[in-house]
Amino acid sequence: MSTIHLVLGGIRSGKSAHAEKLTAQLASSIGNPVLYLATGLAVDAEMSERIRRHQERRPAEWQTVEAPLNPVGALQGLPLDASRPPVLLLDSLDGWVSNLLFEHENAPPPELEARVVGAVRRFASFVAELDADTVIVSSEVGHSLVATSPLGRQFQDLLGTVNQTIAADAEAVTLVVAGISVPIKAPSLDGKGLGEGGPLA
Numbered sequence: 001m002s003t004i005h006l007v008l009g010g011i012r013s014g015k016s017a018h019a020e021k022l023t024a025q026l027a028s029s030i031g032n033p034v035l036y037l038a039t040g041l042a043v044d045a046e047m048s049e050r051i052r053r054h055q056e057r058r059p060a061e062w063q064t065v066e067a068p069l070n071p072v073g074a075l076q077g078l079p080l081d082a083s084r085p086p087v088l089l090l091d092s093l094d095g096w097v098s099n100l101l102f103e104h105e106n107a108p109p110p111e112l113e114a115r116v117v118g119a120v121r122r123f124a125s126f127v128a129e130l131d132a133d134t135v136i137v138s139s140e141v142g143h144s145l146v147a148t149s150p151l152g153r154q155f156q157d158l159l160g161t162v163n164q165t166i167a168a169d170a171e172a173v174t175l176v177v178a179g180i181s182v183p184i185k186a187p188s189l190d191g192k193g194l195g196e197g198g199p200l201a
Contacts, residue, residue: 002085002131003187004124006166008140009176016091018176019137020058026133027087034062035078035086037071039095062089068099070119072126085132093120093138093166097159101151113158120162124169138163140175 005022009015027034036058058064063086067074071090080086090096100116107115127134140163141156167173173185 002128002133003171004127004166004169005133005135006163006170006173007135007137007176007181008163008167008173010140010143013176014179015137015139015176017057017179018174018181019089019091019135022174023087023089023135024059026135030087030133032084032133033086034059035075035088036062036064037067037074037088037090038064039068039071039090039092039099041068041095041099068096069103071096071123072119075126075130080130082130085130088127088132088134089137090123090134091137093136093162094141094159096120097162098155101155101158105151109154112154113161116158117162117165120165124166136166136170138166 005019005026007015007019007022009018023034055064065074065078067090075088097116100119101112104112104115139159141159144156147153147156167185170185171187172183175182175184
């Protein structure tokens with residue numbers, strides 16, 4: 001049975017490095033390959049440098065697939081071995097949400113939220129059907145200052161909703177602070193993930 005691991009953290013918290021380590025451990029434990037779903041777009045020199053650093057840190061044997069808007073479509077286009085599904089690492093959820101926000105920037109807020117949350121739910125359902133262990137990286141914007149622009153506030157609200165959506169379905173959620181990983185949700189004894197650290201009603 002596949003699992004979803006959500007790794008949250010602030011900027012430069014070490015969340016991506018932790019997620020990569022976790023992914024490597026999962027892949028090693030079951031002997032399956034790793035598929036890295038990259039959502040980042042090199043929109044400027046700073047982002048290009050950030051992407052380059054991430055690429056250099058990843059093991060050479062990991063397959064990278066660019067999936068800035070449609071990770072499900074990217075996966076559907078690959079010849080995946082159903083008997084040996086890859087361990088998936090999506091980095092990052094906030095990058096994906098940002099891309100969708102700009103892609104549908106003229107949509108009314110309720111419609112935009114429905115589209116984005118729907119896309120995220122489809123991804124979670126797809127990886128469950130694929131039976132692929134999945135690690136998802138996202139920024140925890142709830143600890144940030146409220147954005148000064150309407151677009152920034154819309155992004156914070158949207159990402160907060162999406163993070164809650166994934167966290168509710170995830171078997172494990174980890175918060176990374178200053179490079180230290182703090183488990184905040186783990187599977188309960190009943191296997192439903194609703195024990196200590198589970199989502200609130």
